[in-house]
Each structure stands twice: as C-alpha cells, then as structure tokens.
Amino acid sequence: MLQVTNIKKSFSDKEVIKGIDFSINKGEVVVIIGPSGSGKSTILRMMNALEFPTSGDIALEGDSVLYKTVNGKKQPRKEKELCKFRAEIGMVFQGFHLFAHKTVLENIIEGPLQIKNVKKDVAVKEAEQLLEKVGLSDKRDQYPHSLSGGQQQRVAIARALAMKPKMLLFDEPTSALDPELIGEVLIVMKDLANEGMTMAVVTHEMGFAKEVGDRIIFLDKGVVVQATTPQEFFAASNENERVNKFLRTLTRNTV
Numbered sequence: 001m002l003q004v005t006n007i008k009k010s011f012s013d014k015e016v017i018k019g020i021d022f023s024i025n026k027g028e029v030v031v032i033i034g035p036s037g038s039g040k041s042t043i044l045r046m047m048n049a050l051e052f053p054t055s056g057d058i059a060l061e062g063d064s065v066l067y068k069t070v071n072g073k074k075q076p077r078k079e080k081e082l083c084k085f086r087a088e089i090g091m092v093f094q095g096f097h098l099f100a101h102k103t104v105l106e107n108i109i110e111g112p113l114q115i116k117n118v119k120k121d122v123a124v125k126e127a128e129q130l131l132e133k134v135g136l137s138d139k140r141d142q143y144p145h146s147l148s149g150g151q152q153q154r155v156a157i158a159r160a161l162a163m164k165p166k167m168l169l170f171d172e173p174t175s176a177l178d179p180e181l182i183g184e185v186l187i188v189m190k191d192l193a194n195e196g197m198t199m200a201v202v203t204h205e206m207g208f209a210k211e212v213g214d215r216i217i218f219l220d221k222g223v224v225v226q227a228t229t230p231q232e233f234f235a236a237s238n239e240n241e242r243v244n245k246f247l248r249t250l251t252r253n254t255v
C-alpha cells in the first residue's frame with residue numbers, strides 16, 4: 001500500500017530523519033514508537049505530503065506521492081496533486097483539529113462536499129452512519145467545544161473516514177486526553193483495525209501496540225532502530241539497549 005524509500009529530512013542544516021525505509025501492506029497496522037523528538041511526527045507528515053523530504057520517496061500503491069516524471073525528468077508534484085494524495089490518506093492529530101465554528105455533522109461533511117463534490121444529502125447520510133459507528137449520534141448538532149476530548153477525537157476519526165481514505169495515519173491520538181477518555185478512542189481504532197483499515201499509528205499506548213499492531217517500528221534520533229512484530233518487540237529476550245531504555249522510561253512514568 002505505502003512504500004517509504006530512503007527518506008531523509010533536514011530542517012535548516014539539522015538532519016532529523018536520516019534515511020528511513022519501510023512499507024505498510026494493505027490491512028496492516030504499523031505502530032511507530034520512539035522517544036520525543038525522534039522524528040515520528042515528521043515521518044507521518046511526509047507520508048501525508050504535508051512536509052517534503054530532503055531526499056527519498058514515498059509511494060502510495062506504486063505511485064510516487066511527491067514527484068511525477070515528465071519527459072523522463074522527476075519533478076515535485078504541484079499543490080493540487082498533493083491534495084489528491086492527502087485526500088486518500090487520512091490523518092488524525094493529537095489536538096483533534098476540528099473546525100470550532102462548525103457542528104459535529106458539518107465537520108464531517110465538509111471534506112466530502114468541498115473536496116469530493118459529494119451531494120449534500122448523500123454526505124449527511126454517510127456522516128450519520130459514521131457518527132453511529134463512533135458512538136456519537138446524539139452529538140450530531142453540537143459544537144466541538146461542548147464535547148469531551150475523547151468525543152472530539154472520535155469526531156475527528158469520523159471526519160477522516162468520511163473521505164473514504166485508503167489508509168489512516170494517527171499522530172499520538174490519545175496523548176492529549178485525560179486517562180479515563182483514552183479507552184473510548186482506542187476502541188474505535190481497534191474496531192477499524194479489525195475491519196481491515198490500513199493504519200500507521202504513532203502512540204505511547206503499549207497495550208494497543210501489543211494487541212492491535214501487526215508490526216512495530218521503533219524510531220530513535222531519525223533512524224529505525226528496530227522493525228519487528230509486537231511479540232518480538234515486547235519479549236523479555238529483546239536485548240536492544242535503546243528499546244529497553246525507552247520501555248523502562250514509559251513504565252516509570254505510568255506507575
């Protein structure tokens with residue numbers, strides 16, 4: 001589904017992504033784990049064409065997201081084409097990013113109406129189905145500020161799904177939530193995974209990573225330190241020093 005090839009990224013003269021390769025198969029849930037500042041958000045933003053790598057390429061179903069070849073010459077895609085890819089890869093952010101002045105329903109139908117030219121009655125019907133799916137039918141006409149963080153994040157997931165994306169990217173979707181609201185968002189994500197949605201998830205929720213992840217990619221200082229199954233990653237026999245150091249830090253913070 002998605003192929004990341006030798007991606008590097010520098011901000012000014014600081015290289016923060018130092019040559020990363022991985023791929024995500026259709027229906028797979030890849031969990032990206034790593035310390036703060038290791039480059040997780042930057043990778044996701046490049047996967048969604050919100051940020052251009054300094055070198056390397058990203059392909060969605062074999063098509064380069066970033067470049068097109070004209071007369072044998074590679075050129076960066078124009079904004080309009082990047083938008084087309086963005087519509088195919090949904091993104092859910094830590095801070096929800098809902099439109100504050102729009103109701104829950106309006107938030108969900110905005111993309112289909114504006115970007116995909118879906119008829120309003122069709123968009124509304126689909127939005128209502130999505131609200132049912134995330135358990136928020138009764139919030140249809142409310143504004144985001146009247147919802148809890150967990151509810152807002154579920155609206156954000158419904159909004160991403162309304163675009164019928166080929167895959168979904170989650171950047172620490174539960175990190176801004178009070179602990180008691182994390183579960184309701186993880187349940188929605190787990191349901192999506194079980195339905196076969198292709199997902200890349202940056203999270204510190206190790207329970208989710210273990211249970212729902214098909215693969216774990218551990219990132220540190222802009223390189224992939226380990227890419228393996230959850231079984232191997234969390235096994236007592238995993239002797240990778242950087243992985244163990246990170247996992248110990250998490251345990252200390254949550255106990």
Ligand code: ADP
Nearest residue numbers: 011012016034035036037038039040041042043
């Ligand atoms: P993570 O999501 O793993 O915490 P980020 O991808 O946000 O890490 O950041 C990786 C590194 O890149 C950090 O050192 C961060 O300061 C730097 N960085 C990220 N975005 C920018 C930017 N727009 N300009 C300059 N430096 C940035």
Ligand code: MG
Nearest residue numbers: 040041042171
């Ligand atoms: Mg981040």
